[in-house]
Amino acid sequence: MDELHFRTEAIMRDWKLPWTGGCRCGLVRFSVTKPPLLTMACHCSGCQRMTASAYSLSVAIPADGFEVTTGEPVIGGLHGASRHYFCPHCMSWMFTRPEGIDWFVNLRATMLDEAGWYTPFMETWTSEALPWAKTPARYSYEKLPPMEAYEGLLKEFAES
Numbered sequence: 001m002d003e004l005h006f007r008t009e010a011i012m013r014d015w016k017l018p019w020t021g022g023c024r025c026g027l028v029r030f031s032v033t034k035p036p037l038l039t040m041a042c043h044c045s046g047c048q049r050m051t052a053s054a055y056s057l058s059v060a061i062p063a064d065g066f067e068v069t070t071g072e073p074v075i076g077g078l079h080g081a082s083r084h085y086f087c088p089h090c091m092s093w094m095f096t097r098p099e100g101i102d103w104f105v106n107l108r109a110t111m112l113d114e115a116g117w118y119t120p121f122m123e124t125w126t127s128e129a130l131p132w133a134k135t136p137a138r139y140s141y142e143k144l145p146p147m148e149a150y151e152g153l154l155k156e157f158a159e160s
């Protein structure tokens with residue numbers, strides 16, 4: 001193994017996959033088998049309402065590394081182009097399949113059985129944040145990051 005390859009291996013985080021998780025009542029359960037792409041807190045007023053809290057916490061998972069293993073989540077939220085999935089019984093907001101994007105799923109981080117590792121790497125919509133609501137995110141955006149910023153964000157997250 002050459003030195004560069006060795007160093008790349010050394011900084012790869014051990015994500016301890018697979019992960020499991022589920023809604024509050026346990027009717028809907030899922031598994032995650034691929035490393036996360038990015039972690040995010042969103043302060044937008046829509047997330048404030050859907051979480052009944054200050055912001056949502058997301059972890060972007062490659063779509064082919066995410067599987068619902070028990071139960072049938074239902075569409076909730078705005079019933080719009082972005083599909084927000086909820087447990088049909090306890091109504092926990094579990095994950096989102098964003099509009100026009102099919103290669104990742106935005107999982108709500110606190111659905112994971114083991115969420116203690118989680119911190120948001122970036123935060124969005126700080127322009128709508130409650131004045132006291134702060135996170136330890138490395139990058140903050142008043143709205144969303146510009147499209148061209150994502151490549152660098154994904155790369156830096158993977159190496160963090």
Ligand SMILES: [Zn+2]
Pocket residue numbers: 023024025026027028087088089090091092
């Ligand atoms: Zn439930």
Ligand SMILES: [Zn+2]
Pocket residue numbers: 042043044045046047048056125
């Ligand atoms: Zn939001």
